[in-house]
Amino acid sequence: MNDLLPVLAQQVINGLSLGSIYALIAIGYTMVYGIIGMINFAHGEIYMIGAYVGVVTITALGAASGAMPLALVLSGALIIAVVVTAAYGWTVERVAYRPLRGSPRLVPLISAIGMSIFLQNYVQLGQGARDISVPPLLPGNLFEIDVEGFPVSLSLTRALIIFATLALMIALTLYISRSRMGRACRACSQDMGMANLLGIDTNRVISFTFVVGAILAAVGGVLIGLSIGKINPFIGFVAGIKAFTAAVLGGIGSIPGAMLGGVLLGLTETFASAFLPTEYKDVVAFGLLVLILLFRPTGLLGTPDVEKV
């Protein structure tokens, strides 16, 4: 029983950083779902593209001048990844979803699956299917303490993930609740037709949703690359389903729900992999998704969906 406490503490730290990434991606799912009621199946690939653009930028900046300050490389990678990935988010919506407004529910979903397959294979063609290693930009720990003889540490990368997520969540919450665009978003998620009648450019709002989702996913992608140290074109698929699980867990359509769901899923998964064989951690996440959808499809913070005839 002696070593339980440090293991627990370490798992909480790991779970929080993993959960932060899930939360970042989950917001993209939840915002899109809240506004147009579709599952943006290609969102996981957007996150993967963010990770790739980040690594390409880091490598390019690292090669351009050997001794560039670390903060500059990191913020450069983040900014470029965010810009390019946001452009992907916007384009995907424009090309694959906008022409399908008003079609039956399954039509945009199939289009999204097609887009997801397309993007995955597109990156595979451009960058190869093998693992790409990410240069360790932030080695070392923020702190390492001794709990009853066992070290518990928070690495700098993990700390960055947690703090960046926290900052972005606060910024997003403020933006959605205070700004003009945020108000338009909330109006659209309540009643798209009415918002349109009242002079809100709904197409712009929808594009904005996709762009915000892509920005957050890009940040998540760059940071996970740094944290895990390698990426491949297939990371988006599993991360996408897990983030969707997080969004459903918190209540799809609800932004605080996505944050809560992400953190809860991250914690569940790290604890599961600490006490079960690691191969089964994905099974735990998928199983959790099935269970929530069966027993509480509205999630923790969601509002019940009233079916109108």
Place this chain on the structure above:
Amino acid sequence: MKSLKTACMAALLTAVLTLPLLGAHLVVNGLSTTLVVNLWPVGIAVLLVFVAQLLDLKARLGAITQALPTVSLSSASFSRHIRLWLAVVLVAALIFPFVASRGAVDVATYALTYVMLGLGLNIVVGFAGLLDLGYVAFYAVGAYSYALLSQYFGLSFWVCLPIGGLFAATFGILLGFPVLRLRGDYLAIVTLGFGEIIRLVLNNWDSLTHGPDGINGIARPTVFGLELNRRASPGGTTLHEFFGIPFDSLYAVIALYLIALLLVILTLFIINRLVRMPVGRAWEALREDEIACRSLGLNPTLIKLSAFALGACFAGLAGAFYASRLGTITPESFTFIESAVVLAIVVLGGMGSQIGVILAALLLTVLPELARSFSEYRMLIFGLVMVLMMIWRPQGLMPATRPRLELPTAEEAHQ
């Protein structure tokens, strides 16, 4: 002038999008990663997008696709000759393996497996309107039940085939019973999660499934009790010994093709009977309007469950055949991509249209085999086709004609 401006903007956007992913290639040498810049693909992509935008290619191609004739399978002339057509196709399919090359027969067998999968998924997606993204799970269940039963108990293919189908159907019912209450898109994600769970369990349950190594040396099917191998197993007789002819591995290829053909015909027969029965009518009614069905006293869960289980059953049969054909299976054969390919077949053919699904399955399996040099673009094109089909022709290449009856308008009623 406006189109020139849009084209320039689109080209610029393409440059931004493709530059980091196609233009700069990450190369790993040992521990260090370097960038190799190659601007050719970016230039090609930019040019393509520019020209396509300038000519408004998307709208033009869309118009052409939409204008493609809709083959109406219920038209009088067609149904009058349907028996003749079926006979011609059947005779051609029967003669085919004896005249075609060995490679062609192999590809045809492979394609027929997908025809079966496509027809099975068509029940779920096309007739019942339930999006199942984990269809490959049932395929895996069928394949593994045959492989394991034949390894551990030495059961023959013909005994295991129905067992594989029943196992898969049971899994379908077990999964379907709780999840079919969910709305369409949630159902899609849950089935996807279920498909992944099955694959992960197969991958990690080493003691039963040998994990990632899979199962090797699965017995081939027998033909009326005759084996297709060079040497007979103890107590068995091989085909060539029985007829007193020299051994040729081509016999096995032809026999497998004929078994696949038999399975496809069986599938078609069962499905065609079922869609004319009340349960088949109920599937389509449910797809069109669930609330109306409920008000008419149909039990949506039971009807969905029957479609789900039947689709799973055909996937199980196809899986058992797949395992016996290849002789070796690994969990890697049952990834999400397989589900997506089968879904693409159903979508491309036209949801609910059986002839469309058969043609799409042949198209999507034979074309990549013919164009081997394009094989790395195969999935890329699949994805693109799925998106474009949804935009241009969501009803598929050969849409199913849906029974419909419209109330006459006021003027027509008065005439």
